[in-house]
Amino acid sequence: MRTEDLVEQLAAKAAPVGADGRSRWLSLALVAGGLVSLAVLVAWLGLRPLDAAAGQPAFWMKAGYSLALAVGGGLVVWRLAQPTGRVGRAPYLLAAALAAVGVMAMLQLMRAPEGAMPALVLGHTWKWCPFRILTLSLPLTLALGLALRRLAPTRLALAGGAAGVLAGGLAAAIYGLYCQETSAVFLAIWYTLGIAASGVLGALIGPRLMRW
Amino acid sequence: MAEVVTLPLRQIGLAEPRLKALMVAGLDGDAAAYRDVLAALAQVLRPYFAQRLYSAAHDVEDLVQETLLAIHAKRHTYRRTELLTPWVFAIARYKLFNYFRRSRHRMTVSLDEAMGVDDPGNPEEGAIRQDVRRLLALLPGRQQRLMAKVKLEGQSIDEAARAEGMTEGAAKVALHRSMKTLSTRVDDED
Numbered sequence: 001m002r003t004e005d006l007v008e009q010l011a012a013k014a015a016p017v018g019a020d021g022r023s024r025w026l027s028l029a030l031v032a033g034g035l036v037s038l039a040v041l042v043a044w045l046g047l048r049p050l051d052a053a054a055g056q057p058a059f060w061m062k063a064g065y066s067l068a069l070a071v072g073g074g075l076v077v078w079r080l081a082q083p084t085g086r087v088g089r090a091p092y093l094l095a096a097a098l099a100a101v102g103v104m105a106m107l108q109l110m111r112a113p114e115g116a117m118p119a120l121v122l123g124h125t126w127k128w129c130p131f132r133i134l135t136l137s138l139p140l141t142l143a144l145g146l147a148l149r150r151l152a153p154t155r156l157a158l159a160g161g162a163a164g165v166l167a168g169g170l171a172a173a174i175y176g177l178y179c180q181e182t183s184a185v186f187l188a189i190w191y192t193l194g195i196a197a198s199g200v201l202g203a204l205i206g207p208r209l210m211r212w
Numbered sequence: 213m214a215e216v217v218t219l220p221l222r223q224i225g226l227a228e229p230r231l232k233a234l235m236v237a238g239l240d241g242d243a244a245a246y247r248d249v250l251a252a253l254a255q256v257l258r259p260y261f262a263q264r265l266y267s268a269a270h271d272v273e274d275l276v277q278e279t280l281l282a283i284h285a286k287r288h289t290y291r292r293t294e295l296l297t298p299w300v301f302a303i304a305r306y307k308l309f310n311y312f313r314r315s316r317h318r319m320t321v322s323l324d325e326a327m328g329v330d331d332p333g334n335p336e337e338g339a340i341r342q343d344v345r346r347l348l349a350l351l352p353g354r355q356q357r358l359m360a361k362v363k364l365e366g367q368s369i370d371e372a373a374r375a376e377g378m379t380e381g382a383a384k385v386a387l388h389r390s391m392k393t394l395s396t397r398v399d400d401e402d
Contacts, residue, residue: 003254006277010284011247017239021288082289083302152286154306211310212282 022081025147033143033167037136037174045132045178058182061104063173065187068097069195070169076162077144081151087158094165098192105188123181126190133172133194134201140167141202145209153210160206161199168198227252232296239287250280256297257304264308271311279307347394355390358383 041047053059075090112120123129144163153159172191181187231249238246257279261272282303290299348356348364354376361372373383 001277003273003277003280004251006280007247007250007254010250010280011243013284014238014241014243014246016241017288020291082291082299083286083306084294084298152282152289152303154302212286 020082022078022151025150026077026081026144029143029147030140030166030170033140034170034174036139036143037171038177040139041136041174041178047177048180050177053177056182058184059176061184062176062179062181062187062191065097065101066169066172066176066191066195068169069094070166070173072097073162073165073167073169073199077148077159077166080153080155080159080162081148083152083154085153085155087162101184101188101192104184108184120183120185121189123183123186123190125179125181126186129175129179129181129186129190130194130197133168133175133191134197136171136174137164137167137194137198137201140170141198141205142209145202145206148206148210149212152212156207156210157203159210161203163206164199164202165195167202168195171195171198227256228295228297235287235290235296236292239290239292250283253283253300254280256300260301260304261308265311275304275307275311278311279304282307351390351393355386355393358386359390362387 072090072094075093076087079085079088079090108120109117141164144167145160148159148163172195175194181190231252234245234249234252238249254276257276258272261275262269265272265275279300283300286303290296348359351359358372358376358378361367361375362369367375369383369387370380373380376383378386
């Protein structure tokens with residue numbers, strides 16, 4: 001086909017276009033993916049008593065950390081969802097969250113009595129925690145990847161990695177509705193591991209999901 | 213009839229306001245403006261791709277069309293607060309990158325075609341066979357002999373297999389593996 005003909009065909013399809021579709025597609029993905037993740041959690045592991053959880057500072061620490069990482073990832077996804085997108089300064093937010101949790105973990109370790117360290121580091125669920133976060137992140141990563149396909153990312157591995165961190169952070173926050181661990185050290189190690197794994201997975205499968 | 217403008221790349225900066233105005237009008241539904249801007253962008257994209265592709269002209273035109281289609285499909289991601297041409301070239305770069313990625317897979321096909329050349333009247337024949345022999349030297353002994361018999365001497369897979377004391381099935385597997393090895397080697401030389 002000649003290019004002039006293609007141009008004519010496309011021009012015939014000129015119609016008023018709404019504002020940029022990022023908010024629509026990404027929020028759709030987060031809601032859909034988030035609901036699936038939540039459903040998986042409830043069916044698989046169940047919820048902890050939430051009124052008791054709300055009174056527990058550790059609950060909010062875990063939620064805060066998870067959501068901070070999710071926001072960091074989300075900012076990058078937002079920016080990279082279009083062709084001229086650049087990563088921007090969101091990684092500083094991620095670094096700040098990691099540093100904050102790292103400091104809290106250090107303080108906790110320093111103040112801990114002899115012999116309490118294994119419990120602080122391993123908790124009861126260290127073997128399963130990262131894996132569960134990764135599993136819960138899958139519906140979100142998939143939904144985000146498909147949403148990004150409708151948008152126009154040009155740096156696919158990076159966008160995938162950011163989507164993975166966003167998915168992982170939200171999954172960790174959802175997991176917090178079940179998880180009873182209270183140690184900052186545990187949070188710093190095992191939650192970070194789960195969210196990082198989700199980021200790596202996103203970077204690996206992102207290009208396949210998102211290529212347009 | 214819309215005026216079609218030829219834009220040398222260095223003058224794109226000057227053309228940006230006009231192109232952007234046309235695009236915004238097009239995004240609001242003005243078909244004539246939309247046609248104008250797409251035609252103008254085609255003129256801009258053509259030299260962009262031509263400079264970066266050393267292959268046949270038809271690939272350049274394919275990329276121009278692919279990019280126009282992408283611009284059309286993703287026009288909802290263009291924000292009116294930003295410049296148009298960086299957005300356009302980001303899409304063009306992306307399509308170019310994907311084109312190079314896809315081309316790597318085409319290497320196996322052209323290798324096969326090169327191997328199949330056996331027209332005795334072709335003066336290039338000797339040179340091609342020399343190159344092919346050099347390539348085959350990269351393979352281990354039996355694979356090399358199989359490939360030479362089947363591809364250069366024109367024996368059937370069955371004949372070559374029997375000569376090497378293999379079953380036809382095993383020979384097919386060995387030939388396939390040899391082709392893969394050779395195309396990886398050729399790829400690596402890029």
